[in-house]
Amino acid sequence: MRIAVYGASGHQGKLIVAELARRGLQIVAVGRDRERLRAAAGDAEVRVAGLDDADRLAAAFRGCTVVINCAGPFTLSGSAVVRAALAAGCHYADTSGEQAQIKQTFDLFGAEAGRAGVTVVPAATDGGVPGDLIAHLLADRLGPLEEIVTAHLIAGSGRLSRGSLRSLLETAETLWSGGLGYEDGAWHPTAAARRTTMRFPGGSSEVPVVRFALQEVVTVPRHVDVRRVEGVADAALAARFAIPIDPAAIESLPEGPAAESREAQEFTIVIDAVARDGRSARGVVRGRDTYGTTARVAVEAASRLAADGAKPGVLAPSQAFDPAAFLDALAPYGLTWDLTVDG
Ligand SMILES: NC(=O)c1ccc[n+]([C@@H]2O[C@H](COP(=O)([O-])OP(=O)(O)OC[C@H]3O[C@@H](n4cnc5c(N)ncnc54)[C@H](OP(=O)(O)O)[C@@H]3O)[C@@H](O)[C@H]2O)c1
Structure with a gap:
């Protein structure tokens, strides 16, 4: 099972890549700059795609089960990455803390995600x-x-x-x-x-x-x-x-x-x-x-979406995951x- 990380070259992206690697999951590091991605992603596969080329972005996600998007500000980037994940048939989670944009993800993509048969979980963060x-x-x-x-x-x-x-x-x-x-x-x-x-x-x-x-x-x-x-x-x-x-x-x-x-x-x-x-x-x-907790939360969310799936659509965390089981899974990290x- 391959997990794509969009924005893998950033501070949060690197922590997410490290957590995926620690769990032995296959990583595809995606972003706009090959050198920065290569420096951040170690041995992981690197695919280059900017936000302005929808076809290339969707192609970069193909073959992955889940996309984790950590390329903030999501107010600017979020919709393009969700759209590409849906086109590629990938589940999606992001690390957005931008309240209005999170609501927009529900409003804009609920029906489309349902039709595409994929699950979108925005705001997979520490809070x-x-x-x-x-x-x-x-x-x-x-x-x-x-x-x-x-x-x-x-x-x-x-x-x-x-x-x-x-x-x-x-x-x-x-x-x-x-x-x-x-x-x-x-x-x-x-x-x-x-x-x-x-x-x-x-x-x-x-x-x-x-x-x-x-x-x-x-x-x-x-x-x-x-x-x-x-x-x-x-x-x-x-x-x-x-x-x-x-x-x-x-x-x-x-x-x-x-x-x-x-x-x-x-x-x-x-x-x-x-x-x-x-x-x-x-x-x-x-x-x-x-930031460390956000990496663990986003990877836990992606792993559960990849392994167990969830109802298609844009979902709140409690609609996608068993609440107590998810919280207990974070206990080894001190939560x-x-x-x-x-x-
Ligand atoms: N609780 C919370 O709310 C919470 C917790 C943790 C993180 N976050 C959010 O997570 C986001 C990431 O944080 P960070 O510290 O990792 O930021 P960062 O270090 O600036 O990294 C941003 C990443 O996104 C990429 N990116 C940014 N704009 C892009 C664009 N227009 N096109 C393509 N790629 C783009 C960057 O690529 P380049 O390397 O090419 O620039 C980089 O890989 C922020 O929005 C932060 O607020 C929220």
Whole structure:
């Protein structure tokens, strides 16, 4: 089984190639620059195809079971790669954290992916997948929900890769506005967070939070019966993302954080759910190293799509995978999760 990695020469792409190689999977490194791909992909097969040649891109994916796309900003590149994967008959997963573009993938490609008989899972990232899976498990326990609040907190070195900064630049407007919330059957760009403080696990006091354009807001309502979904981040993290970025300065930065710095970083995802009968529950995911975790999540998703398949169409993680089994598969990498139900 061959897995194509589009954008294999980037910071995230190299981590994904390394994880595929560690699992002994056959890799096809695809991108626009042969030299950079060759340098990144070791002994793997290299195929060159830019985004502007749809036929060549589809041909580069032929014979692969799954395409993992990590060529952000996805707002610019995502549609071309999904379209080519569908034309080549490949399942697809990506590492997009760009909320509006993730929603667009569902809106644009749902029917087409169904007709092509392939499965598309956008946002196969450290935050997007565990948050979505935990929300599903909470709904299993509580039944129909009034509200889900999903919150992200990162402690330790949170330096971003050049690619993440380019994605932030491309989506700055959405990000600064707090992105989409979900209410009564539709997504809305609403103004303020309903939740303004939150007590994170292990914390002794409430921490200020602000509305944040999280992936789960787009995916969770597709499989959970819920009236309202809101994404927030701790205000300190959001403030770091809100610093204006000089595009020229990005190019002078290192490609991404070094391994030691990634290892020192701890992330927490908290999902609070309130049932329509008033009961409440909290799910917590903790891990280290957001880029390393994203590589493991994307490869786990691709391996499961290749081995087991899933319903054709554009799917949320919980629609494509068994939530508890997927989370447990990440435990060897230090990811932990637990659920607490009140009442
Ligand atoms: N939780 C999350 O939301 C999360 C977590 C991890 C990663 N991500 C996202 O993953 C993406 C990748 O990050 P990164 O650090 O790997 O970025 P990067 O180092 O800049 O790598 C980007 C890759 O995409 C390729 N690429 C970019 N634009 C292209 C274009 N127009 N045509 C063809 N290839 C193109 C680059 O090819 P060249 O080498 O030829 O330039 C490179 O291989 C970012 O969008 C980041 O935000 C999100």
